Amino acid sequence: MVKKDSLIKGTLILTAAALIARVIGIFQRVPLEHVMDEVGNSAFGISNTVYLLLLVVATAGIPSAISKMVSERVELGRGNEVKRIYRAAMKFGMIAGLVLTIGLLLLAPVYTWLAGTQHATLAIRAIAPSLLLFPVIAMMRGYFQGRQLMMAGGVSQVVEQIARVVTAIGFVFALHGWGYGNEKMAAGGALGSVVGSVGAFAVMVYYGVKLRKSDERTGELERAERSPGRGAAGGPPVLRSNRDIYRAIFRISIPILVTAMTVQAIYMIDQTLLTRLSEWRFGEEKTLTWLAYLTTNAQSIAGIPPVLAIALSQSILPVLSAAYASGDRSRVEKQATLALRIGIFSGMPLVLLMTVGAHAVNGSLFSTPDASLIVGMLAGGTIFQITMMTSNSILYGLGQQRLAMKHTLVGIFIKLVLSLILTPLFGVYGLVTATALCFMFSTMTNMMSIRKRAGVRALGDRWTGFAATVLILSAAGGALVYAVLHLAAPLGWKWPYLLATGALGLLICAVYPVLLTAFGVLRADDLDSYPARIRRVLRPFLRFARGGRATKGTA
Template identity: 45%
Template sequence: MSKKESFVKGTLILAAAALVARVLGLAQRIPLEHLFDDIGNAAFSQANTVYLMLLPLATAGIPSTLSKMVSERYALNRPHEAQQVYRAALIFSAVVGVLMSVILYIAAPYYAEYAKVPESTLAIRAIAPALLLFPTIAIMRGYFQGRNNMAAGGISQIIEQIARVSTAILLAYILLRQGYDNTWMAAGASFGSVLGSIGAFAVMLYFTLKLRRSEERQALYDRNQAKLPLLGIYKDIFTLSIPIVLSSVTVPVVNFIDTSLIVPLLDGRIGLAEATRQLGIFGARAQSVAGIPPVLSIALSTSLIPIISAAFARKDEQHLQRQVTLALRISILTGTPIVIALVVASNSINGLLFSDLDGSGIIAMLTLGTIFQITMMTTNSILLGMGKSRISMYYVFAGILVKLAGSFLFSRWFGIYGIIGSTALCFLVITGLNLRMLKSIVPFSIMGKRWGGFTVALLASAGIGFGLNEAGTLLTHMMPDRLAFLITCLVVGGAVVVVYLVLLVVLGVFSRQEIAGYPRALQKLLNPLMRLQPARVRASE
């Protein structure tokens, strides 16, 4: 298998796992949104957001650092050093897991009071024990990714989500039947993350034992190698990981800022009850739908770091340039149609999945901003793989400052839409700064002169999708609403993707030469469409 096929295969494995995890996560929020009232939705959303922000902080960016360090050492044929680094990282994760769980449990009521949703205290405390295992799980996933084994982390993600989703819904329903209020129901649902962590840890332990059996001979050889000083290992890890964690937690930090500020910023403008309701819509509906488009980007970013790091270690500039171009092109071309389909069908998606049509505009706007989240995450990972984590960290700081200033300023005029708009602006600023730095390191062209064709394909597919969605709303007068919304979502999604792909081919955004370098599975999908490409376009390649 070629390096390009290996890279894309690893990305697809992680993307498939992440997509399944996101779908299961969305499947969880749908029944919970129906079970909870505004307080329950707000409490559960805050607990999840706090937890997801603390998780990467608890691991201090070590999974990405470990992936980079392991891949570099195996590329330089020094596996014994990679194993020592891995063991040191596991020790750190065990200690910090205990500390972060205790800190989160103690700090829960103070944060809940500041965010003006005191009912979230129990939910935050219920999710705190999940931090005991997840730092170790994250370290194990980082090690396997450094070994280019994406299946282990992918399968653990799926098992984690299955355990988390099923127990969260079950516990919330049982508590409802027993007469408990939404505060306790949100806590029960949050506790599902603890059981999810146990399932994920069991999977990673299985893959660890399986790998150990296959490398027993290498382990005997490693015992005879020089031992690296433990303090030296930690110095190397933290020198790399501190900038990495500050750049890799951008999305969780932005989500944390949003869920922390929505009620305080909007309270005096629209009242506490309405602000809490909008927080519930933002967390339960908008974040769930907006989390789908970046799935491929997350997988791409994760699989990209060891590939870029290994190329850097070998000083293979030609391979590095190809991977940077391929990564940016894949992230833009694949993420955009998903964003467009979800945005134009946001009203139908809202009606299909949730209890009413409230908040369709919030869903659409937050999802639209993920276009810049996708490019930001991809460019961040490229810089991390190149060892430019410190520069990436500074750019993230700049973006966060823009986010904070924009939230306070724009919320005065546009309410929650101003807060959401400042999020998109934050991602856009970081993306622009990242691209500027990358251009100074390695020459690349994402699509060259093909941006015009891409823009036409984008606008045309969006326009057709919007028209079909508007027409689909008429079906609600002829059949049950949910059935009408389901049909509309399927038609709009299919039409946007088909029109987008066909126009990319017809307008020459895809070339035969480029497709020839793709993995065979993608070639089988795209080659039949290439027959639609006009001869004059093929001649100009």
């Protein structure tokens, strides 16, 4: 029997896969940049942007919809309906893949002509065959997530990225050695996405065969069909035809896709408005420098903390959908509360590192630390981005996709209005402040809706202890970074920044769990929700906290 992954285990699997894929993707650009000139690098970059955009569309909406639909019906004992959904989804994926591939092959010259980048046509066409498989892979990932088997999606993501990067580098160097030009080298690099899709598909087929054999051996879906689960009298409507299934998929997936595109939409607003709104006051040179800092430094660094939230959002959806479909309010409240606490507790250390240590982190990664204030401001707002993404997924699990989309769209509208007001006055700093306020608004409205429908409070009476933890670590971390930067200044190069970043990271890792337990934010009864290995790590901190409180009480 294939064992299902718990919420925390599933989150850890998807987080690890996303981090590995992100690191591999970053290192890919280094060797390619040395081999190709501006024409080749820009052509490859444009094709890579198209690839990543299509990947977001393929992995954000419909797979989440399938995950939700499958998990609900497995919980309710509607095994035959689960099979119908999977078959219909696979058929849709194959047709969509064929249409997308032909469409991209035909429209690539049109797109590059409109963008004035005709040299990228061949590279964009080179990625088109990967679209034959990506929709099918996305359907399979959604199905596996609905069955609460996160390992398949995680492994396929890592294999896809490794195959894509290794092939891209190999093709580019080979074509360079054979004397081909930069446009053809860029196209060779873009072919890596095709090989990556084949690798990911092979992994999904392996897990698909494994799951099918497990179902045949255990009769899990057939047994569920004979013995309907809790709440089978209600729940989602029965889907009897492919038309019903497709209608349900799009009804669920479109709001999810809209909310998933929030960050990309906000970043696009920032890149579009910054120069036009601030140039008249701060000058062209200053605003162009801000734009470079924002897009290259700040947005790259601020993209790291939400990685866990993305994984958490994927893993909580099937778990919560199943609990909500069964009518088990207690399980809904428990899982939703756990998800929010995982997001907040796990996200805050990274946010602190990127915010308090913005100068050190920025100096370590880039040629100059001049953008540190922008980096720190944008990274600080990502704690609300994390809670927004997590609370969005909880609303999806409660069947409130449209409500989450409404909150997101209103938040983007507020962001746009505030950007128009603050950017002419404060430049990039007003723009970044508007972004943080957008995430904050979406989080607050989501949390009020979740509390109303499921009685969930993220931290309850733990807010004061959590705030004290953050304030103490911020003060101590800021002092430590300042001291290390000055003491290590004689070493030169990037050593002061690297040492300050490492020292701050060690401080946060060592002190953060101690403060959480000392202030009663992390409690003994929370351990039951965590895997055995995490319980073993946290138990000494809880013993220490209990001992400290007992000593204080007897003094």
